Amino acid sequence: MSTSHTARRTPIKAPARKRPALLFGGAATFAIALVAVFIVFQTMSGGSSKVPSRVATGDGYVLGDANAPVTIVEYADFQCPVCKRAETSVIPQLEKDYIQTGKVKLEFRAFPFIGQESFNAAQAAAAAADQGKFWEYHDALYNAQGPENGGNFTYDKLVAIAKGIPGLDVAKFEQSLSSNAHLAEVQKEADTAAAAGVKSTPTFFVIAKNGDSQKILGLQDYSQFQAAIAAALDKAQVQ
Numbered sequence: 001m002s003t004s005h006t007a008r009r010t011p012i013k014a015p016a017r018k019r020p021a022l023l024f025g026g027a028a029t030f031a032i033a034l035v036a037v038f039i040v041f042q043t044m045s046g047g048s049s050k051v052p053s054r055v056a057t058g059d060g061y062v063l064g065d066a067n068a069p070v071t072i073v074e075y076a077d078f079q080c081p082v083c084k085r086a087e088t089s090v091i092p093q094l095e096k097d098y099i100q101t102g103k104v105k106l107e108f109r110a111f112p113f114i115g116q117e118s119f120n121a122a123q124a125a126a127a128a129a130d131q132g133k134f135w136e137y138h139d140a141l142y143n144a145q146g147p148e149n150g151g152n153f154t155y156d157k158l159v160a161i162a163k164g165i166p167g168l169d170v171a172k173f174e175q176s177l178s179s180n181a182h183l184a185e186v187q188k189e190a191d192t193a194a195a196a197g198v199k200s201t202p203t204f205f206v207i208a209k210n211g212d213s214q215k216i217l218g219l220q221d222y223s224q225f226q227a228a229i230a231a232a233l234d235k236a237q238v239q
Contacts, residue, residue: 051087051139056099058135063095064105069236070229072104073205075111075193078121078141079148080201086219087142093222098229108138110186111193111201117153119186124158126182127173128165136165208232 056064072094076083091106098104110125112118121141128137140161146152155177162173176182193203197215204216206228212235214228 049088051084051142052092054095054135054139055092056095058106060129060132061108061134062105063108063135064099065102066105068099068102068105069209070098070104070232071107071207072225072229073107073109073207075109075198075201075203077110077112077114077118077201078125078138078153079112079114079118079145081145082219083202084142084145086202087139090219090222090225094225097226103233104229108134109193110189111198111203112186112190113201115149117149117151119183120155120158121153122186122189123180123182124153124162124173124177126185127176128162128168130176131168131172133165133168137161137168140164206232208235210235 054063058064059066074086074091076086094104094106099106110122112122125134125137125141128134141153144152144157144161151157158177159170159174162168162170200217202219204225205213206216206225207213208231212232214231216224216228
């Protein structure tokens with residue numbers, strides 16, 4: 001399933017509350033509907049309801065050692081149920097087998113294409129990243145996930161999530177979110193992903209040190225990730 005382009009968003013104000021409503025116009029409605037079908041198909045097998053505690057540490061949007069010989073770039077949408085299932089199944093195993101051992105680092109990139117609340121959540125995650133709390137907020141977003149565009153990632157809900165993150169300055173977080181400080185950044189990332197051929201979430205690229213990459217579309221069997229990583233490590237001559 002594919003999209004012809006990413007939805008472009010522009011913030012508007014909510015006059016009654018004197019804050020941006022984080023509402024956007026010009027959604028690619030037909031494309032979003034097609035992608036929703038793709039997502040539902042992939043989630044029929046279910047999965048854990050909660051993202052487990054992290055076994056690896058990270059800096060910014062990167063989980064693991066910044067100098068790891070293999071990089072996995074993950075394009076995801078916080079509203080995507082398949083992305084959440086990846087976070088409760090494959091990614092914890094990758095952390096244990098490869099990220100903790102220093103062989104692989106995981107880099108998150110937002111591809112918010114399901115709709116309004118996808119952009120809201122991506123901006124909120126970026127606001128948390130400003131304070132070094134990206135991964136904590138990332139996990140909390142997935143654990144708060146509900147029906148697509150069903151109200152789980154409104155402004156107030158995103159602030160409530162922030163209040164549950166230890167050490168996060170909520171006032172600073174709100175200032176960033178209410179000013180749409182990261183909207184242009186999120187839109188640029190979505191456009192860049194589309195230009196790179198990303199059409200749905202999750203999409204993974206396993207990248208060797210020499211720049212060679214292998215694309216893994218959707219939540220595939222763990223053995224596919226193992227094979228791609230083994231090939232990338234071989235190119236880096238890492239055992």
